[in-house]
Amino acid sequence: MIESTIILKQLQKHAEEDVVSFHIPGHKNGKAFEKFENKYFCKEMLALDVTEMPDTDNLYLAKDMIREAQERAAKVxxxxxxxxxxxxxxxxxISAMMAxxxxxxxxxxxxxxxxxxSHGLIIGGNQPVYINPETNKEWGIPAGIRSETIEKAILENPEAKAVLLTYPNYYGICSDIKxxxxxxxxxxxxxxxxxxxxxxxxxxxNLPIxxxxxxxxxxxxxxxxxxxxxxxxxMLHVNSDRIDVERLKFMLMINQSSSPSYLLMASLDIATTIIEEDGLGLIDRLLENISYFESKLQNIKGIRYMDDSIAGKDGIYQKDRTKLVINFVELGIGGIELSHLLRNDYGIQMEFADINNVVGVASICNDRKDFDRLISALEDISLNNVQGKIKNVVSSFSYDIPKLKISPREAAFATKKEIPFLESVGKVSGEYIIPYPPGIPLVCPGEEITKEILEYVKHLQNLGGDIIGTKDENLEVIRVID
Ligand SMILES: Cc1ncc(COP(=O)(O)O)c(C=O)c1O
Known part of the structure; x- marks a missing residue:
């Protein structure tokens, strides 16, 4: 396979030429690390950690191998x-927004x-018009964005130049992007x-478009x-003449290191090679393994698994099957507890957990054995755990987006002071207030805190829901902007 990679092949050629380096990086082809070397931090790989030289091209002025690798990626x-x-x-x-x-x-x-x-809004000095995703109450998570919600936002804000969409969300939920x-x-x-x-x-x-x-x-x-x-x-892909590519290149230079890692670039090129040469076979195998996994879950008592049937509700057009969303709330085991059990007792690390659910990210590099390990761990947990005490905590999420009083950029740079949260009505928030779940901000910096918000937070705290984003996690005080 190395023969069909572009960047790795060239880096290997360079390493084998035994060039004396009076060039950066300072470790000089990995020599500096000899006494720390081990099977993980190995000298062969370190010798590939080079920078721009006549035979290694330049990310920001790509003419040779990087240009070729990026062009091949564009095709794939x-x-x-x-x-x-x-x-x-x-x-x-950030670069896309600034372009x-x-x-x-x-x-x-x-x-x-x-x-x-949010950082793009701050750096670029842009005005956001926020739109709420739907929420899915069954799982207590943010769901899809309805096309009507986007059309309404455009009609109400005709000056808006662009729409930004997160697709899919963390749970594999996809809106109707087409x-x-x-x-x-x-x-x-x-x-x-x-x-x-x-x-x-x-x-x-068989995956979302x-x-x-x-x-x-x-x-x-x-x-x-x-x-x-x-x-x-x-990778950043452009697919339209609505984007000024020269301006984009400038923004990429602003937002990225001027010493791009060749190991990272080589890995992007290797990913492209894997997709081009074996991708279809690997994804078919992964989807087969996921079907196998799903079939085994049918026999596990108390488990809930998010499958395709979630599509069609709450702005959800499709669900990415490679995101394994599971819960044992029926057995009283919360998502965070389940995630700890899987890691500590069964050596399985999931991607993340919320109060109710755990989410695993499966890729073409997971094999049948990985799924078997997860299945037997889940079976074991189901059999051995006495009824737990966690109740399904699902946020009702029915609040309006508050008024933006100052822009995210002004809010980021403004001086903030702490005041009791109960006295904050009418003030401009200097912090996010994010009920979790579902993890959708109630307030963003620069927005006005209202009486409804105060009441909603109290209601959530009484229900045992978490608030994140604030310096004071109990939200007795909040940082506001004068
Ligand atoms: C939806 C979403 N967008 C962007 C990012 C940032 O990606 P990266 O880690 O590649 O910078 C993340 C990272 O978690 C993400 O979840």
């Missing part, structure tokens, strides 16, 4: 143009967007998609999350 991901990201999808989201929006311009964003999107793309383009807006958790969609018709294929203009993907690439390695 069906994009017009692909950029390798070495600062994750975080840098991709599309001028300071002060408005963008429609989901209320439960990733923090990199219809959303049509609506966004009907009103001549630009669709930016944060597809951090969906880079594998390209691999199968990829954002690029659905018609999005610009899409960030964390290749490292759901495909085989090193942490921080992402």
């Amino acid at each position: 991901f069906h994009a017009d143009k692909t950029f390798f990201l070495i600062n994750g999808t975080s840098a991709g989201n 599309v929006l001028n300071p002060q311009e408005t963008v429609i964003v989901p209320r439960d967007c990733h923090k990199s999107v 219809e959303i793309a049509e609506i966004v383009h009907k009103y001549e807006k630009i669709l930016i998609v944060d597809e951090a958790h969906g880079s594998h969609f390209i691999l199968s018709d 990829s954002a690029i294929q659905a018609g999005a203009d610009i899409v960030s993907q964390s290749i490292h999350k759901t495909l085989p690439a090193f942490t921080q390695s992402s």
Whole structure:
């Protein structure tokens, strides 16, 4: 396989030439690490950790191997143009926003967007129009965004230049992105998609459609999350002439390191090779293993598993089957407790847990044995755990988005002071208040705290729900902006 990789092959050639380095990095082809070397931190790999030289191209002026690798990735991901990201999808989201929006311009964003999107608003100085995703009460989670919600937001805010969509969400929930793309383009807006958790969609018709294929203009993907690439390695795909590519390149330089890691770039190129050469077979095997896993769960008492039947409700168009969402609430075992049990007693690390559920991320690199381990752990937990005490805590989530008094950028830089939360009505919040679940902000920095918010927080605290985002986790005091 190394023969068909572009970057790894060239880096290996460079390493084997035994070049004396008066170049950075300071470890000089890994020499500095000799006495720390072991089977994990091995000298062969360290010798590939180089920077820009005549034979290694330049990410920001790609002409040779990096250009070739990015072009091949664009073909594989069906994009017009692909950029390798070495600062994750975080840098991709911020750069995409800065490429599309001028300071002060408005963008429609989901209320439960990733923090990199909030950072993009701060850095770019943009005005958000937040839209709420639906919530799914059965699982206590944020669900899809209805196409009507997006159309309404566009009609009410005709000055908005773009819509940003998270697709899928952390639970694998997908909105009807094709219809959303049509609506966004009907009103001549630009669709930016944060597809951090969906880079594998390209691999199968039995998975939700990829954002690029659905018609999005610009899409960030964390290749490292759901495909085989090193942490921080992402891609940004452009698929429309609505995006000024030269401006985007400039924004990528602003938001990323000027010393991009070649190991990360090589891993993106290897991921592309794996997809190109073996992707279809690997995804078929994964989906078969997931079907096998689902069939075994039928016999486990007390378990709930989120399958495709969730689609069709709460703005949910499809569910990504590779996200394994499980709970044992019926047995009184909460998500966080289940996650600890799996890790501590069975050596299984899931991706994350909320009060009710655990979520596992399965990839083409999981094999049947991994699923068997998870199945037998779940069987064991079901058989051995006496009725626990956790009750299904599901937030009712029926609050309005408060008024934005100052922009996210002004709020980020403003001086904040602490006051008792009970005296904060009418003040501008300097913090997020996020009920968890479902993890959708009640208040964002720059928004006005209302009496309803105060009452809602009290109600949630009485129910035993958690509030996150505030410095004081009990929310007796809150930081506000004068
Ligand atoms: C929805 C979403 N978007 C963006 C990101 C940022 O991705 P990265 O870790 O590649 O910077 C994450 C990371 O968790 C995410 O969950």
